[in-house]
Amino acid sequence: MIRTLIVSLLAIASVRGAAVESYRRERNTIRFALADGAAEIEWINGDTFRWYRGWKKTLAPVSEITEGLVKFAIAERESLIVVQSDLLLIELDREKVRLRVFDRRRNLWLTDWEDHAPSRWSRKLFDDERIYGVGPREDARLNARGQKIRADHPFWLSSRGYGVFVPSGNFDVDLSAADRLDVRSLADPDTQYYFYLGPRLKDIYERHSWVAPQRWFFTRDMTRALDAPRRPFFAPEVRRSLPYILHASLAGLTVPTVNCRDRYEPWCAFMPSLIADPADANPFRASLEPYLVAYFQEVKDRGIPVLRPLPLQFPSDRELSDTADAFMLGDELLVAPLPPAANRRSLRLPMGKWTDLRTGQEYAGRQTISVEGPASAVPLFAKNGTIVPFARDGYYEAHYFPQLGAEFFLYELELGKWSQLHASPAGDFWRLEVESMVTREYEWILHHVAAPRTVECEQTAVKHSYDAARRELKLRLKAPANADVIVNIRF
Numbered sequence: 001m002i003r004t005l006i007v008s009l010l011a012i013a014s015v016r017g018a019a020v021e022s023y024r025r026e027r028n029t030i031r032f033a034l035a036d037g038a039a040e041i042e043w044i045n046g047d048t049f050r051w052y053r054g055w056k057k058t059l060a061p062v063s064e065i066t067e068g069l070v071k072f073a074i075a076e077r078e079s080l081i082v083v084q085s086d087l088l089l090i091e092l093d094r095e096k097v098r099l100r101v102f103d104r105r106r107n108l109w110l111t112d113w114e115d116h117a118p119s120r121w122s123r124k125l126f127d128d129e130r131i132y133g134v135g136p137r138e139d140a141r142l143n144a145r146g147q148k149i150r151a152d153h154p155f156w157l158s159s160r161g162y163g164v165f166v167p168s169g170n171f172d173v174d175l176s177a178a179d180r181l182d183v184r185s186l187a188d189p190d191t192q193y194y195f196y197l198g199p200r201l202k203d204i205y206e207r208h209s210w211v212a213p214q215r216w217f218f219t220r221d222m223t224r225a226l227d228a229p230r231r232p233f234f235a236p237e238v239r240r241s242l243p244y245i246l247h248a249s250l251a252g253l254t255v256p257t258v259n260c261r262d263r264y265e266p267w268c269a270f271m272p273s274l275i276a277d278p279a280d281a282n283p284f285r286a287s288l289e290p291y292l293v294a295y296f297q298e299v300k301d302r303g304i305p306v307l308r309p310l311p312l313q314f315p316s317d318r319e320l321s322d323t324a325d326a327f328m329l330g331d332e333l334l335v336a337p338l339p340p341a342a343n344r345r346s347l348r349l350p351m352g353k354w355t356d357l358r359t360g361q362e363y364a365g366r367q368t369i370s371v372e373g374p375a376s377a378v379p380l381f382a383k384n385g386t387i388v389p390f391a392r393d394g395y396y397e398a399h400y401f402p403q404l405g406a407e408f409f410l411y412e413l414e415l416g417k418w419s420q421l422h423a424s425p426a427g428d429f430w431r432l433e434v435e436s437m438v439t440r441e442y443e444w445i446l447h448h449v450a451a452p453r454t455v456e457c458e459q460t461a462v463k464h465s466y467d468a469a470r471r472e473l474k475l476r477l478k479a480p481a482n483a484d485v486i487v488n489i490r491f
Helices: 002-009 199-213 220-227 235-240 242-250 265-269 284-285 289-302
Strands: 013-015 020-026 029-034 035-047 048-053 074-079 080-084 089-092 099-105 110-113 120-124 131-133 148-152 157-159 162-165 170-174 178-184 190-198 307-309 327-329 334-335 346-350 353-356 361-364 366-371 380-383 386-392 395-401 408-413 415-427 428-436 441-449 454-456 463-467 472-479 481-490
Touching: 035 199, 035 334, 110 120, 110 162, 157 199, 157 415, 162 199, 162 284, 199 289, 220 327, 242 307, 284 386, 289 386, 289 408, 380 386, 380 395, 395 408, 428 441, 428 472, 454 463, 472 481
Parallel strands: 395 441
Antiparallel strands: 013 020, 020 029, 029 035, 035 048, 048 190, 074 080, 080 089, 089 099, 099 110, 120 178, 131 157, 148 170, 157 162, 162 190, 170 178, 307 327, 327 334, 334 380, 346 366, 353 361, 353 380, 386 395, 408 415, 415 428, 428 481, 441 472, 454 481, 463 472
């Protein structure tokens, strides 16, 4: 009988003499009646939830995002109400209405600092924790610790592997204290935010794009605008905007824009300093179309920004944790703009091996190198173990930088389908594969390789040449639509 009573209280519980007076479960939501208001925990999925703490007895309605039921349990332990999914455990202090969030291994991820008040709430920060995003700003430091930021709909990521999104309103976010993050609303007294468990930062973006569909999507017309003439603008002004653009990416704006002279032009912000001649369409930028289109589609599908600050791509490298003068363009390309009125800079390379696309020189990662060149030739490095496609006159050029097997998916705008490029090295036997949705010529360029002994392909003719000075192998072939073309190479 006692057990039956306890079980029944999981649906409707009474907590006398506490701030939490009662609670009830409704699908994916637990609704709390408080002595001074109301609160909700809504599960979006097992690693994402929404917390809403209001100061009136009735909360503003919020529609559920999830399509199905999320499995979770509710229990009471001492002064706590414990809500647990497969991946997260939330402890709610029923006296002070404070949250602590753990993963399933009981690792602490988030904890309230002190009692909430209307228009104000605080989070405890760990000593080694770095906070990225919050809102766009112009300073050169990516880590927001020590700063005060005013932001609409703030979204931030923690180096510990979680993200927080505040869905509405204008806020002052204060990280000047050594041990906490303070949030003050400039309008709404209620507290509402989404918590995303990564632990990878890219995973957080995927959850965020599902909760808050991005306003900054590339349309087909925008994509085609790659080849359209540009209004002239000053490249140095765009270069100076780089920290702002990186902060905007970390704050959840996947396609940040800045005003290039008299109008908003996504390309000038998106590709800062990849500008050879501001007065024309820039052939180099147009050559990146197959690469960029693939990542634009990833923005739509996953919400991950194309322009990626280095901590997003290499979160474990503390040497890169505050780098704002270089960034990743997708997963494969590292962009290192030269400072205005300068032709030299130092660059800390991430882990792995990297190839300078201008010179073909290969560098080991985790070292600082000197980079030189005219302002019109932006330093661009490819990560070894990747494939990077370029559009040329009438064909695609696929650069492969051997280390590991690699693949690249090409999005065919007109068809809405994906072509695929694969490279599989295995000792002295290598396999290159093209699965093309359209009939197209391809030229593979293999970097840092020896001269081949044999090049064979059963499906089509392959022309090949070898540059001994640059250690580059070129293979030219025509792939028919909806066919699988395989080139076998023996070294």
